[in-house]
Amino acid sequence: MKERVWGCMAALLLTLAMSVSLLAGCAGRTAEDEEEPIQVYLWTANLYEKYAPYVQAQLPDVDVEFVVGNNDLNFYKFLNENGELPDVITCCRFSLHDAQPLKDSLMDLSTSNEAGTVYNTYLNSFMNEDGSINWLPVCADAHGFVVNRGLFEQYEIPLPTDYDSFISACRAFEAVGLRGFTADYSYDYTCMETLQGLSATALSSSAGRKWRTAYSDPANTERVGLDDTVWPGAFERMEQFIRDVHLTAEDLNNNYDTVTELFQNGQLAMYFGSSAGVSLFREAGIDTVFLPFFGENGEKWLMTTPYFQVALNRDLEQDEARREKAMRVLKVMLSAEAQNIVCNGQDTLSYSQNVPLRFTDALQEVRPVVEENHMYIRIASNDFFSVSQDVVSKMIAGKYSAAQAYKAFDSQLREPRDVSEETVLTVERTYSNTFRPEGGNEAASVMANTLRSIYGTDVLIAEGSSFTGSVLQADYTEKMAGYMIMPNGLLAYQQEMSGAELKETVKAFVEGCEGGFTPFNRGSLPVVSGIAMEVQEEHGTFTLTKVTRDGEAVRDEDTFTVTCLAAAKHMAPLLADESRMFEGGDVHVRNTWTEYAAQDDAVLAEPETYISLR
Secondary structure, X not given: OOEOOOOOOOOOOHHHHHHHHOOHHXXXXXXXXOOOOEEEEEOOOHHHHOXXXXXXXXXXXXXXXXXXXXXXXXXXXXXXXXXXXXXEEEEOOOOOOOOHHHHHHEOOOOOOHHHHOEOHHHHHHHEOOOOOEOOEEXXXXXXXXXXXXXXXXXXXXXXXXXXXXXXXXXXXXXXXXXXXXXXXXXXXXXXXXXHHHOOHHHHOOHHHHHHHHHHXXXXXXXXXXXXXXXXXXXXXXXHXXXXXXXXXXXXXXXXXXXXHHHHHOOOEEEEEEEOHHHHHHHHOOOOEEEEOEEOHHHOEEEEEXXXXXXXXXXXXXXXXXXXXXXXXXXXXHOOHHHHHHHXXXXXXXXXXXXXXXXXXXXXXXXXXXXXXXXXXXOOOOHHHHHHHHHHHHHHHOOOOOHHHHHHHHHHHHHOOOOOOOOEEEEOOOOEOOOEEOEOEEHHHHHHHHHHHHHHOOOEEXXXXXXXXXXXXXOEEEHHHHHOOEOOOOOEEEEEEEEHHHHHHHHHHHHHOOOOOOOOOOHHHOOEEEOOEEEEEEEOOEEEEEEEEEOOEEOOOOXXXXXXXXXXXXXXXXXXXXXXXXXXXXXXXXXXXXXXXXXXXXXXXXXXXXXXXXX
């Protein structure tokens, strides 16, 4: 075993900046007054930019520690197994089936006010066999058919209103030499969502819900396959659709770029995609509309993916004060204002009765479908992604009939999975990622110090979201070692600079810069290695007062090699300064770290006191 162990982003809205500046309840606290923060793990760095500052601004008396985690339930399973499950978890690529191992560690939210606001139609998709509910969905990303209405009008073909007219339109376009429909079937999610979307009626029926609950039941000790009531018909409808729209093996080569290029060039009338595509093509001057799946009995359905699901750690129930704070955080996270921020100007299609629907022109045609609560939440277990791609691809290629596809899908779901992986990294002690005013974030310091050595630099500066939580006393596989680094394109930039330039660079990270990211709470302050910094906090804003090296103030004439860890868009203001000749930015930090962690002689650095916050 081996022992091893910028934040500049898009400017916040003025109202948000004003709200953050009012965090007076966070100012003036001493180390003795510190309480353990409420940890909220975000599945993407995008939520760190506006969503997290908004949530914090609404709770000035609650210390919230936002961490950019990973969009993988196995990551949280790993944290749970090592006693470090955070207070609040978010995940996008989610299924109740994959969340089974976490059930006993999560709060039952079934009787909470927040669960009570979710329409039962959708809440049923998150209910365990025993009636408990651990996860709640946060607004919908809608998937359906992106349609070039201009082409329909040009060739005087009626827009589809049901399945038969959809197929008639495909045939009419083929008669004039155009493709009626295709999609990016090189991707697993397109295969999976087409299969389910065509049978949303059946999968949402009582029989469909019964199977879904059994498939996701944590009490099942054996792997669950398909039922013989709902699923045989689903594959028959998929087979009929493939035949009706003339999908062939050539369609399996289609990626997103291929399909959208055909659509933009007027060679394709319809493709399967998200509502965002409508706005994209309208901006390009193409008259585009969005249509739902046309199901059995004339019903219409939208395929939806929650922007994320949220759950709470059951350990919160052992401390009523912390539980109350976490429930307040959850309430803000699910509020209408917060969900609108998540949607980032797109349509707000919430699963909650308390959040008004907000339609842009892109979704006006499917408003009745949404109002009927016909927003089907996909079954998105890891198995369903992989097996759907295999089986549906073979159906499209003509290798499987409906009956053969059903049998193959069922068989693969029931097969035991070998998930064992080799340990590449063994850590002998746990380092906490809780920020302390005197010292900073211990785990982040360990990672920053280690990376400074890897990059061979005098100083390293990293945005506060660079690392994904505590460094655990655990055996890490290569995948889990990689998950120690923030997933969303963290890059490394190097430059040799003077002491004066170094202090200006640190200041940009601590105080923010024009067009860039401004730290919104203590946990979002940068992490440094090779130097230490003194920071003054006042009413939720931060001022850099001193930078030292080995206990001595950094002099303007000193020289340093400096590495900054940042996403490209966060680093943009510094890169735009022609006097700063940064190099690098072409290799992800995660790749560099994972490669290092797998080496036999890798060593984990010790943490240092890198900040004094007053």
